[in-house]
Amino acid sequence: GRPVHVEGRYLMRSGESLVAMNIDQIQSILSEAGPDYSAEICREATWDDLDTECIEEFRRRWIKKSGNAALKDVNRVQLLADAELAFGEQMTYAALILFGKRLSLGRLLGQAEVIFEYRANDLTGPAQQRVEFRQGFFSFYDKLWDLIELRNTVQHYQDGLFIWDIKTFNEGAIREAILNAVSHRDYRSGESAFVRQYPERIEISSPGGFPVGVTVENILWKQNPRNRRVADILAKCGLVERSGQGMNRIFESCIRESKGDPDFRNTDKWNVCLTLHGTIQQPEFLRVLEKIGDERLRSFSTEDFIVIQAVYTGTVLSDRLEPVARKLLEEGLIEKVPHSKDNPWILARKLFSAIGKAGVHTRKVGLDRETHKALLQAHIKKTSQQGSPLKELRQVVPYLDRGAVQTLLRELREEEKIHSHGNTNAGLWYPGPMTEGCHRE
Numbered sequence: 001g002r003p004v005h006v007e008g009r010y011l012m013r014s015g016e017s018l019v020a021m022n023i024d025q026i027q028s029i030l031s032e033a034g035p036d037y038s039a040e041i042c043r044e045a046t047w048d049d050l051d052t053e054c055i056e057e058f059r060r061r062w063i064k065k066s067g068n069a070a071l072k073d074v075n076r077v078q079l080l081a082d083a084e085l086a087f088g089e090q091m092t093y094a095a096l097i098l099f100g101k102r103l104s105l106g107r108l109l110g111q112a113e114v115i116f117e118y119r120a121n122d123l124t125g126p127a128q129q130r131v132e133f134r135q136g137f138f139s140f141y142d143k144l145w146d147l148i149e150l151r152n153t154v155q156h157y158q159d160g161l162f163i164w165d166i167k168t169f170n171e172g173a174i175r176e177a178i179l180n181a182v183s184h185r186d187y188r189s190g191e192s193a194f195v196r197q198y199p200e201r202i203e204i205s206s207p208g209g210f211p212v213g214v215t216v217e218n219i220l221w222k223q224n225p226r227n228r229r230v231a232d233i234l235a236k237c238g239l240v241e242r243s244g245q246g247m248n249r250i251f252e253s254c255i256r257e258s259k260g261d262p263d264f265r266n267t268d269k270w271n272v273c274l275t276l277h278g279t280i281q282q283p284e285f286l287r288v289l290e291k292i293g294d295e296r297l298r299s300f301s302t303e304d305f306i307v308i309q310a311v312y313t314g315t316v317l318s319d320r321l322e323p324v325a326r327k328l329l330e331e332g333l334i335e336k337v338p339h340s341k342d343n344p345w346i347l348a349r350k351l352f353s354a355i356g357k358a359g360v361h362t363r364k365v366g367l368d369r370e371t372h373k374a375l376l377q378a379h380i381k382k383t384s385q386q387g388s389p390l391k392e393l394r395q396v397v398p399y400l401d402r403g404a405v406q407t408l409l410r411e412l413r414e415e416e417k418i419h420s421h422g423n424t425n426a427g428l429w430y431p432g433p434m435t436e437g438c439h440r441e
Contacts (some may be wrong), residue, residue: 009021036227036228036229037093037186037187037188037226037227038092038093038094038097038187038227038228038229038230039084039092039093039094039228039229040092040093041087041090041091041092041093042091042092042093042095042096042108042109043090044107044108045090045091045095045096045104045108046089046091047076047077047086047089047091048104049091049096049100049101049104049108050091050095050096050099050100050101050104050136051099051100051101051135051136051139052076053139054098054099054100054136054137054138054139055076055079055080055099055138057138057139058079058083058098058099058138058233058237059071059072059079061138061236061237061238061239062083062236062237064237064238065236065237065238066236080095083232083233083236084229084232085098085099085229085233092229093109093187094227094229094230094233096108096109096112096136097109097112097136097137097182097187097227097230098136098137098138098230098233099136099138099139100112100135100136101135101136102134102135105134105135105136106134109187110134110190111187111189111190111191111192111207112134112187113132113133113134113135113192113193114133114140114144114178114181114182114192114193114194114195115130115131115132115133115192115193115194115195116129116130116131116132116133116144116147116148116194116195116196116197117129117130117194117195117196117197118130118147118151118196118197118198119196119197119198120198120199121198122198127196129147131147132192137182141175141178141239144178144195145171145174145175145178147197148169148174148195148197148202149169149171151197151199152167152168152169153167153168153199154166154167154168155167155168155278155279155280157280157283157286162283162286162287162290164280164283164286166257166280168199168200168278168279169197169202169276169278170253170254170257170259170276172249172253173249173250173253173254173276174202174276175239176240176246176247176249176250177202177204177246177250177262177274177276178195178204179234179239179240179246180204180206180246180247180274181193181195181204181205181206181272181274182206182230182234183225183226183227183230183231183234183240184206184208184211184225184226184227184231184272185206185207185208185226185227185272186207186208186209186226187227188208189207189208189270191207191271192207193205193206193207194206199278200277200278200279201275201276201277201278202275202276202278203266203273203274203275204273204274204275204276205266205271205272205273205274206271206272207270207271208226208270208271208272209267209268209269209270209271209272210267210272211224211225211226212224216264216267219247219264220247220248220251220302247262248302250262250276251302251305251306252300252302252305254276254277255305255306255308255309256289256297256305257280257286258280258281258282258283258285258286259276259277259278259279259280259281260277260281262274262275262276263275263276263277282312282313284355285309285312287354287355288308288312288347288351288354288355289308290354291350291351291354291355292308292333292351301324303321303324304324304327304328306321306324307321307324307325307328307334307345308328308333308334308347310345311325311334311345311346311347312347314343315343316342316343317343317345325345329398330398332348332350332401333347333348333351334346334347334348335347335348335349335365335400337364337365346361346364346365347361348401349361349401349404350401365400369408372397372400372408373408373411373412375396375397376393376396376397376405376408376409376412376418377412377417377418377431379392379393379396380393380418380429380430380431381431384430384431386428387421387428387429387430388428388429388430389426389427389428389429390402390405390406390409390425390427390429393405393409393429409429416432416433417431417432417433418430418431418432419432419433419434
C-alpha cells in the first residue's frame, strides 16, 4: 500500500531493471490501502451545499427499508449524523455525492457526475441526446431510468404455442449497474461516469477500474467496495445489498431473459465498462426455463442459473461449479453422460422434450447405453443374495429418469442376464435368467 521513495523517484521492477513509476501507478498503489475516500471530510463543504429534497428522499427510503417511523421526527443534522454522513458542520464526500447541489458539486467535486447519452448507432459524432447529472445521486436516480425507459422497446417472440413479450432493457439489471457505477467508482479520478444507450445495448462506464482483488472471473463472489460509506447509505435505503455488489442480480436477469452474460471486455485498469445486451439471443432457452417452472426458479441461486445456461450451450463448467452441477443432477434437471470426458453434462430428458428435441437427448446418451446396462448388471451381481430394488438401481445411474432405468432393466431381462421377483415398485432384481421352479421369498 506504500510506494518506496528512492532518490526522488518511486521505483518498481520491470524485468531485470528498476524503473520509475508514473503518477497513475503511484495512485493505484495508494488506493490499495488508503481509507474510504467517500468517508473523508470535505473541508470546504457546508450545509448550504446539500439539497434538502435529496435528504428528504433519503429519509423516505430509509424509513421504508428500516420500518423505523421515528426517523420522520429527526432533524436533518441528526439524520445525517446517524448515517455517518455529516458531523456537526463537517460534510463527508459521500454527503456531497448523494445530496450535493449542482453548483456545489461543480465547485467541490465536479467529477461526481453521471452523463447519459443516447446514440442511434455506433457512428462517431454528437449523441442524439445528452444529459449531464452533476447533482446529488438521490435527485436523479429515477430520472436517469426514465430517460432509458423512453426508448425501451418490447421484443415479441413466438415459438409454437409459446409467446414472450420482453423489454429490451431490464429495469432491475440496469438500476443495479448504475448503483455499482456510483458506489464503486474512483472519485479521485477527474473523469465522469457514463451511461450510453443504444437501440440494443447499454454501456455503463465508471472511472477507476476494478477494486483491488476483484476481477471478471471472481466478480460474483468477491466484494471490495471502493466507497464503503456510499455503499452503506444505499444499503440503508434498500437500493443495494450490504453484503454484495448486485452483480448476482444482473447475471440472473441476463440469463433468465437469454440476453447473454454481462460483458466486461472493454474494462481496463482505469475504467470499468459494463455492456448489457438487450436482444434475446436464444428463445429456445426461455422454454427450458419455463419447463423448470417459476416456483423452482425463485429458489435458484446465481450459480444454478449459470450452470443451467452453460449446460444448455455446451460450455465446460469450472471446478467451482461442479458441486452445483451435482446438486442439479440430484434434482433431475441435468444428467451426466459418462462417456464424455471433457463436458459430460447435458440437460435432462424432460427439458430436451420441452424444446422438442427428445431425439437429441437420445443421441447424446444413446452412445453409452451399453455402459448403463453394464453398471446395472454389475450391481445386481454384487447384491445377488438380497436382490436389488428399483430405488437402489436408480442410484447407480442417477442421471437417468425412472422410465429410462426400467427400459434398461427390461432389455437385460430379455437378454436373460437378469430376472425379477415381485411388482415394479416392490420387486427385486437378481442376476441370470429365470429358471423353472425358481422361487425366492
